[in-house]
Amino acid sequence: MSVTFEHIFIDSEVSDSRIPDHVNEYFPNQKIIEVRGFEEIKKFIDRSDSKSIINSGKKLLYLNNYKGDVIKYCPAKSPGEYLCCDLHTINLMSNCIFNCAYCILQACLTNPVMQVHCNLDHIFTELGKFDKNVNQTIRICTGEVADSLALDNILHQNEYLVSYFAECKNLYLELKTKSSAIENLLKIDPKGRTVVSFSLNPETIVNKIELHTSNLGERLSAARRLISAGYHVAFNVDPVLYYEGWKQDYRELFMTLKEQFKPGEISWMHLGLLRYIPGLAGIARQRFPGIKIFDQEFVQGPDRKYRYPKPIRDEIYAFLYENLEEWDLTMPRYSCVEQSSHWRKFHPHIPKNTAQVNEQVLQRIV
């Protein structure tokens, strides 16, 4: 996918020139407009309706500094009995150029521009303090409010990140992506400290509702090249969708994985079924007319998110785990924000807390 921006802005507070230089190099003929804060960008946003606002945000690139706490706990965490995977995040970007119909960012990003944070030194200083103070192994991910690799050909952020994490004591970097833009990663030796986790879905889903992303074949081919280059690779089959013909499609996906990757090659598998916050379905229906994925049976959980009812969830998980075990019996696996009864039913070892989930996830790496 060729990426273009209608406007590129740089905040006057940015002093670290590494990322702006890369942007300049990629778009040599495009003027970079200097602004003093987000207020000056507002007039460039098309606010005709929510659809325009979201689309407009993908066309405006805003280089600025990150303010606030650098390391955060994964925002997907839900309170109560839900057990999550103990992921930590740093936000180097906010917003995504891809257009996935189920994407939660549609409902929760308030600033409709593609923000890229350039103050890498500050971010690395904070990571350094965190690395020193923690006494357990931590996964830190950059792909919660953006795709970790989607803009890497332009920004080159991951060259700096992978090199930094290569020297960390307790921290592992996880790059979550639906992109196959891995050329920059291949230049760096991750020293076993970076996991690239590809989000996967059957080809038919990718083509219909994961618009502008790399196709399934491209993602798997990128995964293979990264393994050869010394990276750990994991897969996120998330969100799994329930529709007529889902079994056949997901069966084919697992058959493809089995054909292409030997047992032991993939670091972990994360499975997650479609779940969404109130409000998302309405926005997605506006942006993707005729979309059907939100029309199934759903039940609202204590965390207010809608999920498929338990018998449907159990049916799907049973099918997926059966396929996973056929391929790689001992592959570490986890499910995003499911209750303890789910873990009892579908996982060989029941973790007592999120830290134990993290240990299980990382067992092939650490």
Next chain:
Amino acid sequence: MQFQIQKDINQIKNSALQHFYPWTEPKSNYHLSTVALIDEQFYWLENLDKSNKSVLVLRTSLNEFILHTIELYSWGERLVPQDLFSIRDFIMEFDLEWDALYEYFGESLRELKLKWGFILDLPLKYQKLILNGIAEPGLLKYMCSNGFKWRDCYADILSDFQLSYSQQRNVIELLGRYIRREGFDSATFIKKYQDVLNSFDGDRRKLISFLNELCSPRLVEYRMKRESKIKDLQHKLNADQIEWDRSLESCNIRLHWSIKTFEDFKALKKILKSSEIDVAIAEILEN
């Protein structure tokens, strides 16, 4: 001036001015809580209820008032269909034209009205459903554009059955997904279900039970099975057919608990969450 404010207090309270702020903004965030029109001038007042302490914070003309309000709340950025109601009421009270408001809000208001203006023509009780956040305009639009006479089979359900807000929201979610899934039109739905709905004679429990079975059959089936397991567990507990002592002894506690509903069971689980007994009970239920 204070006298004037107190004299006109009811008029002020009932004015469209009190609702002239973004629908997405909670009323509590509306820190300039009251606006008064006095001698053709607008005043923001603080805390109308404590009239002796009222403070006039801004005095302005109608034009300035609209501009200031729009800017103050970045209203143009967060216009939603529901805002059409407050803007419409404002226009009516001050005898304005929509064109004038388009100038203040920009083209986004014109487009919003073009697309969602139909909600202003709905009967009042249905407008209230939208305004109170019970019914989504998008769902109604979908139903209308599919030839679905929503007020015959949807909003009437909400108003005629006197459901609570949370029940109304559930019904909307449930029924909305169902009609989309099935691709019904109004004739089909009414032909199939109007008699059934009428037969409930306003009984909420019957309605909700019917809609659950119609729209979410897998969930209903699962819940029935679960209830049956709980009853079975309760029966065994009463008949002393479960060897509780073994697991209880290991935790050094005695159990006196009456499990009649699933809520009882969940409460029990919560209390015993940290012990192995939780696992034992869950296994009994699941097996």
